[in-house]
Amino acid sequence: MLGRSLLTAKQLSREDIETVLDRASEFAADPSAAGDRHPGKLLALCFFEPSTRTKMSFETAAKRLGGDVIDMGSVESSSVKKGESLADTVRVIEGYADGIVLRHPKQGAAKMAAEHVDVPLVNAGDGAGHHPSQTLLDLYTIRENAGLDDLTIGIMGDLKYGRTVHSLAHALTNFDVRQHFISPQSLKLPRSVRYDLHEAGAHVREHEELEAVLPALDVLYVTRIQRERFPDEDEYQKVAGQYRITPETLDDAKDDVAVMHPLPRVDEISAAIDDTSNATYFDQAHNGVPVRMALLDSLLQTDD
Amino acid sequence: MLGRSLLTAKQLSREDIETVLDRASEFAADPSAAGDRHPGKLLALCFFEPSTRTKMSFETAAKRLGGDVIDMGSVESSSVKKGESLADTVRVIEGYADGIVLRHPKQGAAKMAAEHVDVPLVNAGDGAGHHPSQTLLDLYTIRENAGLDDLTIGIMGDLKYGRTVHSLAHALTNFDVRQHFISPQSLKLPRSVRYDLHEAGAHVREHEELEAVLPALDVLYVTRIQRERFPDEDEYQKVAGQYRITPETLDDAKDDVAVMHPLPRVDEISAAIDDTSNATYFDQAHNGVPVRMALLDSLLQTDD
Amino acid sequence: MLGRSLLTAKQLSREDIETVLDRASEFAADPSAAGDRHPGKLLALCFFEPSTRTKMSFETAAKRLGGDVIDMGSVESSSVKKGESLADTVRVIEGYADGIVLRHPKQGAAKMAAEHVDVPLVNAGDGAGHHPSQTLLDLYTIRENAGLDDLTIGIMGDLKYGRTVHSLAHALTNFDVRQHFISPQSLKLPRSVRYDLHEAGAHVREHEELEAVLPALDVLYVTRIQRERFPDEDEYQKVAGQYRITPETLDDAKDDVAVMHPLPRVDEISAAIDDTSNATYFDQAHNGVPVRMALLDSLLQTDD
Known part of the structure; x- marks a missing residue:
């Protein structure tokens, strides 16, 4: 099975992939049937770079599962402007949410961030790195x-x-x-x-x-x-x-x-x-x- | 009845207007009574120009109906910056949401967008055009x-x-x-x-x-x-x-x-x-x- | 008891503080137990300055209570750019929400805003002023x-x-x-x-x-x-x-x-x-x- 975090496609075995894809097929067949899967769960969206597709589809996915998101907003409207390290930012945010989705311009950012938090973290793009x-x-x-x-x-x-x-x-x-x-x-x-x-x-x-x-x-x-x-x-x-x-x-x-x-x-x-x-x-x-x-x-x- | 999309006030007959206004009166009389009208429905907010009133009141309306919104965010934080056409953007977003609210600086943008999607679309302002x-x-x-x-x-x-x-x-x-x-x-x-x-x-x-x-x-x-x-x-x-x-x-x-x-x-x-x-x-x-x-x-x- | 708005820590008596802290302890002990406290309540987030912690934790708090938020977004994406006064902005927004959280660069902004609205308002920072x-x-x-x-x-x-x-x-x-x-x-x-x-x-x-x-x-x-x-x-x-x-x-x-x-x-x-x-x-x-x-x-x- 998948571990707590998804950082790179390389960590996915054939079995992992097939498990996710099979489950995705079930959700696709009846999108409104999943509303009671994760009621009240909050997913933090931390996008340090622009995104439409990835961010909106994670938000939609969380909501279709009965959960919700909290959005860090743009870098300009966050404490990152005040010089906070990524490690500190995610350590704070893990106290608010049940999971984190992170996009960051620096390669390796997601791996580093995942080492600092206990909640599941998804790498949604780390520069020239991965986007599993x-x-x-x-x-x-x-x-x-x-x-x-x-x-x-x-x-x-x-x-x-x-x-x-x-x-x-x-x-x-x-x-x-x-x-x-x-x-x-x-x-x-x-x-x-x-x-x-x-x-x-x-x-x-x-x-x-x-x-x-x-x-x-x-x-x-x-x-x-x-x-x-x-x-x-x-x-x-x-x-x-x-x-x-x-x-x-x-x-x-x-x-x-x-x-x-x-x-x-x-x-x-x-x-x-x-x-x-x-x-x-x-x-x-x-x-x-x-x-x-x-x-x-x-x-x-x-x-x- | 209203069609699938509201693009201009000109498409509204007296009967359409009165139907919407009567229903609005009912909602206004008991705002908390509508929470089970559209549970789980997601409305995409696509604002290519600043807005407070229109955007926040659509968001409030969706939530008071038991639904929710997904927000494209500002143009600066979206794929539009990467040169994506409006037609492509809305065709992607219609796959995430049950309806789209669009504000765009170009006159005619909403009409063009509505032709590319199958979900209901509301024109929330298209430049010097309409805001029905x-x-x-x-x-x-x-x-x-x-x-x-x-x-x-x-x-x-x-x-x-x-x-x-x-x-x-x-x-x-x-x-x-x-x-x-x-x-x-x-x-x-x-x-x-x-x-x-x-x-x-x-x-x-x-x-x-x-x-x-x-x-x-x-x-x-x-x-x-x-x-x-x-x-x-x-x-x-x-x-x-x-x-x-x-x-x-x-x-x-x-x-x-x-x-x-x-x-x-x-x-x-x-x-x-x-x-x-x-x-x-x-x-x-x-x-x-x-x-x-x-x-x-x-x-x-x-x-x- | 706390009045309708929290503007400065000075308005808090020892009893007020202990009441809030005791209740916070209960919520901390069982965070998922509060989901039916305020179903359908909407909290407006009006942040005229950057914030990560304060904004995300208010958003999380509202959602953990069964409510939700509506976000004014950044100043750049709002009507403030068109020259609207703060008094007008909050008077409009109080019609959408059951409460307002306000951060503003000017000292005294929250007090002034609270005088213009009937919904509860929390001062989330007013320049060199307060952040209770x-x-x-x-x-x-x-x-x-x-x-x-x-x-x-x-x-x-x-x-x-x-x-x-x-x-x-x-x-x-x-x-x-x-x-x-x-x-x-x-x-x-x-x-x-x-x-x-x-x-x-x-x-x-x-x-x-x-x-x-x-x-x-x-x-x-x-x-x-x-x-x-x-x-x-x-x-x-x-x-x-x-x-x-x-x-x-x-x-x-x-x-x-x-x-x-x-x-x-x-x-x-x-x-x-x-x-x-x-x-x-x-x-x-x-x-x-x-x-x-x-x-x-x-x-x-x-x-x-």
Whole structure:
């Protein structure tokens, strides 16, 4: 079973993942049936960086379970401005709440914070580090659309900096999955991640172009290529254009390929995809609620 | 009946208005009796611009109905900063909530957003456009204080830019009302609004001075004249001074004239009015709760 | 009994304090037992200045009592930006809520606001003025750790500007307490506070060094010395260093001396103290919940 805190997707065994995903399926099937799971439980939301999706879906999840949240608010409106350390902040807040969700710009922040508190803590993003509840909702979405075994997935875009991608790739090594990574040369998977995947026995291939591998894919997971990674605008436009998905791009794909994206997107996926049956990214975002309900349900239970 | 979304006061028939106002009266008579109307329902508050009154009264209304809210927070703390489109933002959020309240600086934003979501959406202000729940609470306040038939109302101040005024004037054409508009020449009703009112068969008169028409008024609705509309401070002071309400101003008014204001006021109405029986603007603000309860009650019901 | 509003610790009699503290003890003993005390009650949080502890613990307290909060949000996201007066803001908000918690940068703001509203109002800090619920949680913590009679307390640090210190010192005059004030010459208690304490018959001593008085103390209450009080960095470092608590400092103290701090701390107390049995400051922060539950319980009751 999951321990008291979820800090990285690496701590999740195949069994952990399946337990959370199964429970999420139950919650998704009847969202209003869970209102008596955790009455009166309070979840503290500590977001030191902007968030819409993650914060709102944790809040929704807590409330759908019969609990509620208390929100630290923005850094500007908190004592952090007065120079308080993160350790002190979470030690104070654990006295108010039954669990903590933490997003922080510094890598390792969640791990450090978890060492200072006795309540369950979820890492909701620590800089270039981890964001394991995103990985769980990605896995849930993949399972719903294509299953997690005998799966061929393409992961495309910024593979160098995207924490989402690294966690997902690692978690997929628990399953029978062929992983194809598609990116420009300059945004390839870091050597350390590639090494980890090989160590875990993963089936991994890398490509600079989508074309050759597209017909084999059950899932195409697209991420944003950030303008600021490129020295000049022309270079960015050229690269970004090559990795943009349009209805024409999908002509050579399986009819039921599921197109995913962690959102927000800028223009990696054309709006013309939105109303096709391939568009899976809004469902993916919505899956944040049942998956985070299942996660909180598990963490808050260990608290009783 | 109201449809799934409330985008503009123009979509409200006399029957719609009366249904909402009647229900609001019931809620106002016994605010604590509604706690079991919508248990567990979640309303998403998406405010892309500052708000106190509208946001807090929607939040109060949702909670008094037994529901709750999830708040997108300020634009600075959301994914909007990362360049997400409004359409994408609301499509994600509809997966978390049973309804959306949207305020956005761009005219037409609510209409566009409503086309992208399946949950009920309330326009809580779209730039120079509409703010129909404000109109409903204005109508409720007028009805409580003077009735909506055989009514003589004066609407004074900035009639050119005030979206509140335009929506109210239009909604009043559903009733037997004589509308007097009082403003400096430079802030008169736009020609298009005047045309609409005449088309709707409204009884409309325009004035530059309050004096002549004041004795006939049952209701005097005052709005703020914004400093930035005037090229220099002297000109502003001269104009603003003419349209400022003091106890002396009301000497020639009916004893029970109801003085209204959408708030916030700066100094259009002297604080000396606050404790008179004519001061209706705080009640007007408070009426936001039962009126928005009635509105949400209607919209969330269509959701079942 | 407490009146409708809590504006300053000076309004609290010994009996008031004991009533709140006794009730807080009951809530602390069984936090989940209070969920049916105030179902449906709404507390408005109006924070015109940053806060973590005070705001989150009031929110937690309201929710643990079965109620909920509505949050004005930051000044930047409210109508205050449009030039609304504080009096108007609270008069509007009282129509939404069953009580108001107000923090405001201007001294006297809470008193003025309370005169304009009929719902209970708690002063959660008015600039250099008062913060009485902090005093109550300080008293609670002292009582839990050392009792409030036959007590010897040392209060150290910035005694000149700290509103927390002034309120606590005054409240302690209700009990049999020997108060020792330890600070650099430039940050001594203001003459007016010293005068008040003598008038109230308090046992008061002032010191520039902790050393001599430390062995006698049951409680050592430390506050932050702010850098900006000093003309240059060297001077600040010299002074701050003298009033910093380390495990070595405590060698000469009673074994069970309780070290308190209103938090946030910067480095007035070494992290090496955190895991000792003397460290009482995190408990002190956590005590904000039962104490504010007891306070709200009392104030909201008078509302029925």
